[in-house]
Amino acid sequence: MNIEVFLTEAEIAQEFADSIEAHDLPEKFFYWLPRSVRAWIELSQNSVTAGLRQFWEVLSQKAESWAEHLSAPVSLISFGSGDGVKDRLLMKGLERAGQNVKYFPVDASQTLLELACSAAEDAELVTMGIKADIASPVHLVLASDAAESPKLLLMAGNTLGGFDPLDQVRHLAECMHAEDRLLIDGEVFNEALMDRVQEPAVRRFALAPLVSLGIADADGELRFEHKHDDRHAGLHMITRHFRAGRDLVIPLPGEPTITRGERIMLNFRYFYTPESFRWLLTKHAGLKILDEARNSDGKYIAALCSRG
Secondary structure (H helix, E strand, O other): OOEEEOOOHHHHHHHHHHHHHOOEOOHHHHHOOHHHHHHHHHHHOOHHHHHHHHHHHHHHHHHHHHHHHOOOOEEEEEEOOOOOHHHHHHHHHHHHOOOOEEEEEEEOOHHHHHHHHHHHHHOOOEEOEEEOOOOOHHHHHHHHOOOOOOOEEEEOOOHHHHOOHHHHHHHHHHOOOOOOEEEEEEEEOOOOHHHHOOOHHHHHHHHHHHHOOOOOHHHEEEEEEEEEOOOOOOEEEEEEEEEEOOOEEOOOOOOOEEOOOOEEEOOOEEEEOHHHHHHHHHHHOOEEEEEEEEOOOOOEEEEEEEEO
């Protein structure tokens, strides 16, 4: 198994300790610790995410028509690949169109990256994993340079929504050359999303990093809030935080404490209107949408883009 490392385990462990002390846990830590990996895999296979899985099955069929936009062989660089399940659906579609695929999954989670690489190698695909932090513009550029252009950059599963989308989509665009393509998806906001946060699998995923440190649900309160991003109409964000119900001592070097009433900010998720999603890609990032796909209930949207 071939994995290029730009983010070491020692570095991510130190960043995790620093983030706990700062009471603010970014996205990558929700896929790193073993309990978090288990919680994410459970959630990704849950009925809560069935619509997203079905959407990517539809996109795998559409990939056959997208092949005309891509040069052969296709070098696929997947930012935030996770275990690569959605990537493999897309690659099967490209293979049906007669394309040979070279696969470069990119993720901060060693465990998930190994799963993505192992499954791709079992399918006899040329594969190189890249362990990197896609929140870092430098790491994005290093990962995108793993293959020569033309290449297909991928960000699937509303991965964009785990970051500031205005910054992240611009960084993605800056990685692209004229002949490259970007396939990116997003989840369309609807009021029912706030009902979803009560699902046990969602709550287990949100709390997994803290539970790994011995903090239980009974030690405080997990809260979700719907907010609007005033920088542009149609950008919605659901935030999460844990409010300590008692004084907590964290079993990390220096034994940082969280006093009763203090909050730990957890990862957030952006959602969009179709109009705001298109605005992000075109007006904000300067990309050109070559094709677009929606699922039957309109809850997911994806776009194939080139540089404008």
